[in-house]
Amino acid sequence: MRRVVGCMTGTSIDALDASLVEIEGHGLTMRARPVRSITKELGDLAPRLRALAEQQPMTAGQIAAVARDFALLHAEAILELLAGEKADLVCVHGQTVFHQPPLSWQLMQPAPIAAAVRCPVVYDLRQADLAAGGQGAPITPIADFVLFHRFEDPMCVVNLGGFANFSKWTSTFEPDDHRVPLQVELGGGDICACNQLLDGVARARLGRPYDEDGKVAFAGVRDDLAFLRFHSMLDRQRKSGRSLGTGDELERVLTEFHEVPTPSLLRSACEAIANTLAKALQEERVLFAGGGVRNTGLMTALGAALNHPPRTTADAGVTVEYREAICFAVLGALCQDKVPITIPAVTGVTKAPLSGAWVYP
DSSP: OEEEEEEEOOTTOOEEEEEEEEEESSGGGOEEEEEEEEEEEOTTHHHHHHHHHTTOOOOHHHHHHHHHHHHHHHHHHHHHHHTTOOOSEEEEOOEEEEEETTEEEEEOOOHHHHHHHTSOEEEOOSHHHHHTTSOOOOOOHHHHHHHHTTTOSSEEEEEESSEEEEEEEEEEEETTEEEEEEEEEEEEEEEEEOHHHHHHHIIIIISSSSOGGGHHHHHOOOOHHHHHHHHHHHHHHHHHOSOOOTTOSOGGGGGGOTTSOHHHHHHHHHHHHHHHHHHHHTTOOEEEESGGGGOHHHHHHHHHHHTSOOOBGGGGTOOGGGHHHHHHHHHHHHHHTTOOOOOHHHHOOSSOOOOOEEEOO
């Protein structure tokens, strides 16, 4: 039994999530049980991280300070999560401040974390795949398989984060034995901008980091021209089949709709995202996760586009807000077991390499 902490801050740059996961066994046969999770606000780190992600000029000293402060916040969150208990491993994603393959940067300084928590830290999980010719993202499909294949198979898990991405799989098992898969077919990829677009509207129009619970969007009425413009851009992203990132946020289009009321603009964006996702998912059996699940405007639009109420990972025992942090705990354990975590069919890498860089206390 290993006690592994996974940490995640998404492209929305709204908070740090940390989850403690007990992992029994090794490799693809491991079982992962979430123990508890916490969220830490980023405070004054949020605008500094956002400035870096938005490619605003910063000095080397400023970047070094952001990286150290970010690491110290991780250490504080992990120690609070552990509450005096021990961890065997920490896996941190870092903050994606640039992603245009083959270039990608997940800002992280892991040494302060290892020193504070007194256990190994694995980080920088994308770079090995990028170096081997892959897109470096998404990297959660194999972790989603470990977490959810015993719940339902085949299955698709969709993360409604800064960008919407999906994992899916089909497995073959020994008759009457669902412990060891004989064969697993894994897939996944990015679909389109999601909270990146919605949060961009909220920052521009509401002066807030996001539309809390999607209340403003839910109160709006769709503007057809805005909907069509959003949907056209989102659908191009869906069809591109590439890893999305820097330059794909779509906030630049907001200047086209000065006369559209804010509730209508948010509702139009929600419906455009929902319709794009419905096209991508078609008849898949889906569990949704991520911050977008709390957006009533988006989830209402998704229900209408899919013609049924959306299910979430909470149905399978994984809290929607912490699915990514829990996935990173699983990914850290897989890296420790020397299991390649990226999938050629997902990232485009020819041969999946072993991933992760390590720091020890």
